[in-house]
Amino acid sequence: MTHDLVILGAGPAGASAAITAAELGLRAVVLDEQQNAGGQVWRAPSGVETPGDDGARLRDRLRVSGVTRAFGRRVWLAERGFTVSALGPDGAEDYRAPALIVAAGAHERHVPVPGWTLPGMIGLAAATILLKSQHILPGRRVVVAGVGPLLLLVAAEILRGGGEVAAVIDANRRRDWFATPLALLSRPDLAGRGAGWVTRLLRAGVPILSRHALRRIEGTDGVTRVFAGPIDADGTQIAGPERAFDCDALCMGYGLQSSTEVTRLLGARHAYQARGWAPVTTAEQLTSVRGLYACGDGAGVQGVAAAPLRGQIAAIAAARDMGRLSASEAENRLVVLQARLGRAARFGEAMARLATPPPNLVPSIPAETIVCRCERLSRADLDAAITQGAVTVNDLKSATRCGMGPCGGRMCEYAAAGLIGARTGRTPEQIGQSTARPPLRPVALQALAGSFDYDSLPMIEPAPL
């Protein structure tokens, strides 16, 4: 299937890029793993849509835009040129286009804690999906832990849904929330909502432990109790009473990081920018690879207000760069969008800054704690390899299999890199990212073989004896 433009991801950035591409007359296709547009943040509800809701509006606009929507697609390979290979309901498919916009979104950053593999321990982002899209509580009595604005959102939603919040455990101080005046002034509506969440929690008598982190999680077949202790501003554990909370669920997360596997696989240049790795782009979302654009949280976390603007900018730049839009017309549109993006991005980046784990949390992980969940590797296992000379995440992967399990390192790479840094003093740039390899996500070989033909195999003449 050949198009003018392939867009990966139908979240706020990708779907907006698709709508703009269609307006500009491009034949575009947008692929997403989910059954509908909206990404994680504006995920379609399992029941009835709320009309006028941001996600519902986006889905409506995309539906009437004329863009080909390919949902339920698992992208496992992307090659320059560009060819995107996906597995869909009808089997293996290849999508080809001279331009590719990657709007891959973000996934959660985790700081391993003893016991964090127990069922009942879910990510904060997972909790928002359960609460907002499925209208299901993570548990009856829930502890919410980590850092950032999602803590309060999740805790407040659990209360609203009729659940009990045993405690909120926050690596920040509460007043850090109000220490970003410029950003809050740019979105007073959202700042007000944050204050509302705090009020609701305090009124319900929920203990909010500031400058605390989880020490360990207990349970046999699932979480039954967690222990929290005080930390300093850097995340170092300090003396003080440990507090225990009985619970049947724990939601924990330490902010979002860009999902960069597609742009890495395509060989785009990446840089460690403030809080994580992201593809390097121009102001018009163009990566270092000609024809490859990256937008939304997958191109550096700037949040949901910035994402649609970044998507529109990418689509306009792509249309111009392939000669389908005049430079002057593109410029007129880009100027307006860039002005709006500035404000949205400042707010989003301030929120992302609040959702950054303090630097010493990872170095404080106890030795026996599982870091790589898939391969069951503990900190001690990784430290042993680091001591023997593993100084990059790729070294650590070769030495221990850390990050080589089904999740592809997405759950552990942040912590693994932090452990290398703690022991060697190397910078994130020196430690690097792992090399992206296909398949980008686990796929059944049987399903891929559907597009495979023995006759197309180049057969080499047997060597003469």
Next chain:
Amino acid sequence: MATTSTDLRMAHASRGRAMQFRFDDGVVTAYEGETVAAALLAGGVRRLGANPEDGSPRGLFCAMGVCQECIVLVDGVLVEACRTIVREGLVVRSAA
């Protein structure tokens, strides 16, 4: 298997048509549009499988198809419970 009295579904939310599916030896009630993982959690099932390395219990973790911890068997194929939408009569087995 849990009944609606221990259900984690929020009371006020609108739900689709009720249906039932099998998980290992039990029958689970779900509503149209729910994922297998969400329906199981709502019904009180936290443990979905085990880590193949050491058999430690695992369950829903990222809920967005990334972590691969909620892998279950549907029609003999490994799928993520968090990305599989329930269907009437679905037969789901834990993978380990």
